[in-house]
Amino acid sequence: MPELPEVETVRRTLNQLITGKTIEHVQVRLPRIIQKPDDIRMFEILLQGQTVETIERRGKFLRFILTDYVMVSHLRMEGRYGLYDVEDPVEKHTHVLFRFTDGSELRYKDVRQFGTMHLFPKGEELTQPPLHKLGLEPLDEDFTFEAFRDRIAHRSTKIKPLLLNQEYIVGIGNIYVDESLFLAGIHPEREASSLSKKELELLHSAIIRTLRESVEVGGSSIKSYVNGQGEIGLFQHQFNIYGRQSQPCKTCGREIYKTVVGGRGTHICPTCQPLKKTRTRKKLEK
Incomplete structure (x- = not known):
């Protein structure tokens, strides 16, 4: 399972790749990856038109900060994100695709299928599972x-x-x-x-x-x-x-x-x- 340094590296890389991009369309191919909301179609609809403002991290979780929402993602054992051209062939075990208005596509691939995604209105993600009980961040200045x-x-x-x-x-x-x-x-x-x-x-x-x-x-x-x-x-x-x-x-x-x-x-x-x-x-x- 990726630990803090690996998730932090993914965060930094994704910030370089997708910050400022606007989501045009979302396709969920494996519904159990989406933990919130329960309605997968609602997850896809709510993300349409959302712009990626930045990506942050809380423990081993990624926080995609969007215009109105925050998507919390856990990679679990083997989850990974990659940026592709929309015309590129979709690889096996690709479960969620985020198409951007510029013709690029962020794809989530997970061979073990243990990864999770939660979508919250901005400001609610830190008060609800899975982030609400997490402890000290060891790389923050508060980790005295x-x-x-x-x-x-x-x-x-x-x-x-x-x-x-x-x-x-x-x-x-x-x-x-x-x-x-x-x-x-x-x-x-x-x-x-x-x-x-x-x-x-x-x-x-x-x-x-x-x-x-x-x-x-x-x-x-x-x-x-x-x-x-x-x-x-x-x-x-x-x-x-x-x-x-x-x-x-x-x-x-x-x-x-x-x-x-x-x-x-x-x-x-x-x-x-x-x-x-x-x-x-x-x-x-x-």
């Missing part, structure tokens, strides 16, 4: 250490599942939790309440650093992820720990192992991320 600490410091939950819970912090999926915990030197099974102030500071910095570095190179392409122009991300070449089980740790040389924490595959270096004793990583203190 104090806000981060208040959300997680007193929780008895293991730190990895807590970071994956989108009601606390949004957009950080399995890849970036593993990478952030490694940089901070924190074992994924530590309880959040057991972390010292110093460890929380390191983790806060690690989350921001990891996400920013991934955004800079277009995210991570693990399976089928590409941006709106068909380009892959490159952050997978910078992984310190994710997907590197049975390989030596880049920091200490110890073999990385993979286990399950909170129902998710988890990569750990037993030396750099001790379970019982704490450890800080100087490279995050620069």
Whole structure:
């Protein structure tokens, strides 16, 4: 599933490709993609004549800001957008087509068919599902250490599942939790309440650093992820720990192992991320 850096990359790409375009016609080929409104024909009609003002992001959701409405889109496992000429052949697994007045067409393709779209009158999208309970945005200026600490410091939950819970912090999926915990030197099974102030500071910095570095190179392409122009991300070449089980740790040389924490595959270096004793990583203190 695309995580925050990948969705942010798609957002930036689509902003370059379709901002200012006006929708002439919409065709929905797979009704279950449309979650709101219930009437698929109404979804198609309401979007006619709407101009794309900008595209924003909330967690892993894209927000298409239109003249009168906001379309909230979640890519789920393998959803992707691409801009085509209206005469281009429609590829297999293309489920929603947005035709613009200039003869171009934004197409939503989803092999797994798990993606969703919700359409709201402007201003209502943040107060209703699926956006209404989302937590802190880790790349926003409001993601201060104090806000981060208040959300997680007193929780008895293991730190990895807590970071994956989108009601606390949004957009950080399995890849970036593993990478952030490694940089901070924190074992994924530590309880959040057991972390010292110093460890929380390191983790806060690690989350921001990891996400920013991934955004800079277009995210991570693990399976089928590409941006709106068909380009892959490159952050997978910078992984310190994710997907590197049975390989030596880049920091200490110890073999990385993979286990399950909170129902998710988890990569750990037993030396750099001790379970019982704490450890800080100087490279995050620069």
